[in-house]
Amino acid sequence: MTDAAVELRRVSREFRRRRTSLLTPAPVVHAVRDVTATIARGERFGIVGESGSGKSTLLRLVCGLDRPTAGEVVVDGRPVHDQPPRRLGWLRERLQLVFQDPMSSLDPRMRVRDIVAEPLVAQGRHAGKRERVAELLERVGLSADAADRYPHQFSGGQRQRISVARALAPGPDILVADEPVSALDVSVRAQVLNLIDEVVDGFDLTLIFVSHDLSVVRHVCDRVAVMQRGEFVEVAPTEQLFSAPEHPYTRSLLAAVPDLQQALAGRSAQDLAAGVDTEG
């Protein structure tokens, strides 16, 4: 085994849009461009960027849900980028995903027990399923009787706990989260961030955490990549990135965040806008 949990080597993903005219070639969207990074075992790696910058596309490549048009994706020392889904069974055991919208990622017709057990069943691990589900629900702060209920009977925050329980079921060592708290109320967001913190610590997980919210990423991650138009324009340890951003785009992002403390100290909307590079 290597020390790297995930290696991205010059990864690109292009999408071809539908042709709008017979005379011009179909436009190409460079969703991910030439991304290289090594995510160490046990690291909490954040990816921030604005809408459409390519965050979700990159995560799909890491999870083997999509294939890059160029470059290599290596997880736990094994290639993911050139494998068909049926050869990626091992990846489902090592790496699990939590999505933004717990309502659309949880099947409304399934009971919570079956949702949480789903990754186990997919791997043919039926023995001790019931006990495992009970243990996981407890771990994420849900009562055991939650197992018999359906997703719509839970609040947004509780549904996100169910997603986390499901992700933990196969005992992965990498947790990938795509905007896991963006749809939640602030009071519940704090609960879910604490839960993620607990399980990442408790199970020694490597975390890849995507968000458009810089303060959330700052709170959660050790190291952060800033993504713009498909590229990693800056990658740095969290505190360094926030205290001494190097790339102009990072600076412009940081300058635009309305922060409570700074606002109370007199930072106005005009000040926020002044720090933004206006071209987009």
Add this chain to the structure above:
Amino acid sequence: MVSAGERVVLGVEGLSVGTARTPLLHDVSFSIERGERVGLIGESGSGKSLTALAVMGLLPEGLSATGDVRLSGRSPARRNLLGVGEREMARLRGDSMSMVFQEPMTALNPTMRVGDQVAEVMLLHRTQPSRAAVRRRVVELLERVDLPDPANLARSYPHELSGGQRQRVVLAIALANDPALLICDEPTTALDVTVQATVLDLVVRGVQERDAAMLFITHDLGVVATVCERVLVMYGGRIVEAGPVREVFTDPRHRYTQGLVAASDLTGAEGRREHAALPTIPGSVPPAGAFPDGCVFRSRCTHATEVCATLPPWTPRGEHPAGAAAYGYSCFHPAGGRGEGDD
């Protein structure tokens, strides 16, 4: 000299809204003076949008409002808007008061050029002397919201613009007739943070130039603190605390405000990631109709006692030009305030 009463643009007294079965807003009272920017915050389902819609006369079918809502725009506030009927409300909307919503496409007509949509609101309310004047004003308004090449852009359709550009067009429409009151309901929640910064700047400039009153709805405390001077905190359809932004956010009294501020702050001392865990509020916001009686927050409050089963009275916290409802809270065991609270 202008007396305090004359400066009030929007006065809301005892506003309650509900369906035939479920009360949704209870006894909401506040007022906003000319040039004042007031934030309305609270988590999802607390009643922020309903408050705005009730003021605008835009409540959906099946909901009804009681209470008193007065607007002093081009003419002084003589009538309760809740009783004037749709024709009169339509005359006020887009003229004396206007509103910007979260999703700009809900306010724009997809089949009409954006310039024509800005023109329409002026033609409808006959606020310009001639069609030529309207055309000039359209370009000027689009320019004021920092849209590039406004004369050209006026000919685009909404789908040809980015989300941020659409929201600027909506803002141009909302400001076209120099309203006395602008209501913004999460106008930047769907936008990227850099675009949000420029739109917030434009909103503030737009209301400042007109000395308009503004009600700004958001659940982002950083945004309210940036944009507003005063804030109303809503939970379970009630205003539970109100006051100047600084006082409410640095020294909250209501236990809900206290919890909300603590849970929001990811960069302050307790939010630093080396720290054990973020402060949280137990449980989650109940659905409409499932809030407890007495103090609405009592089912999640760690300070609740028996007395909280009765409705906590409004406790004024200090003098405020906009009246007692502008600065105070309703909690039996308030936080802060050295000595009065229990921690």
